[in-house]
Amino acid sequence: MVRVEFLGPIGKEPIEIEAKSLKEVAQKLKSDKEMSKWLSECAVAVNDKLVDTLDVKLKEGDKISLLPPVCGG
Amino acid sequence: MLELYRGPLDVDSIFSSWQKWGKDKNFGAFITFVGTVREEEGIEALSFDVYEPILKKWFDDWQERANEKGAYLKMAHSIGDVPVHTSSYMAAVFSPKRRVALELIEDFVEDFKASAPIWKYDVVNGERVYARDRSQKIKGSGLLDI
Numbered sequence: 001m002v003r004v005e006f007l008g009p010i011g012k013e014p015i016e017i018e019a020k021s022l023k024e025v026a027q028k029l030k031s032d033k034e035m036s037k038w039l040s041e042c043a044v045a046v047n048d049k050l051v052d053t054l055d056v057k058l059k060e061g062d063k064i065s066l067l068p069p070v071c072g073g
Numbered sequence: 074m075l076e077l078y079r080g081p082l083d084v085d086s087i088f089s090s091w092q093k094w095g096k097d098k099n100f101g102a103f104i105t106f107v108g109t110v111r112e113e114e115g116i117e118a119l120s121f122d123v124y125e126p127i128l129k130k131w132f133d134d135w136q137e138r139a140n141e142k143g144a145y146l147k148m149a150h151s152i153g154d155v156p157v158h159t160s161s162y163m164a165a166v167f168s169p170k171r172r173v174a175l176e177l178i179e180d181f182v183e184d185f186k187a188s189a190p191i192w193k194y195d196v197v198n199g200e201r202v203y204a205r206d207r208s209q210k211i212k213g214s215g216l217l218d219i
Contacts, residue, residue: 007122007124008122008190008192008203009122009192009203023219025217026216026217026218026219027219029217030219039217039218040214040215041210041214042214042215042216043210043211043212043214044217045127048126048127049130050127050211051213053216054216065124065127066217067127067190067214069205069209069210069211069214070190070192070208070211071193071204071207072121072123072150072162072186072189073150073182073186073191073193
């Protein structure tokens, strides 16, 4: 299982899902109507490191975070 | 150094501790940026969510870049509600001479706006409304939109 966290304004509780890669995470989130609108807007971090490719292998307990558009200051 | 505070920043006290720190470290130039919440469109306050683990990494990367130029960065940001005419953000660059600090403050503050994992909400009639129109997608966004 991996844990998926939805940061800031997404306002959704974390979920735990079975996924061996980020691509599988993407497929699972795509089928969630509430989430699918956020996917084009969000950056992704694995274990608090931003990633730029879907070819990331995941292991048990990994944390995936979705970061919607930001505006600090 | 990165400092996070609940509610508005005590600008005078932060400025004064930073100024003292820079003087003791023999930095000749100290530039600050202070962001203050403006009164507009009837908002009572802005409100902020901060994701600290990634913010800290982002800040540490910048600190490393600054240190390579002999400079040092400090930043303070609010979490939660910050009423109009109070401040939510301070950034500072210290360097031996002015030129490096003048250049760094611009790049540092601009990248902060584009990359730091902080989310802003308008507070109107006590309700938080995500400031989507003023927010920027972090570089690489949309990766999961397959």
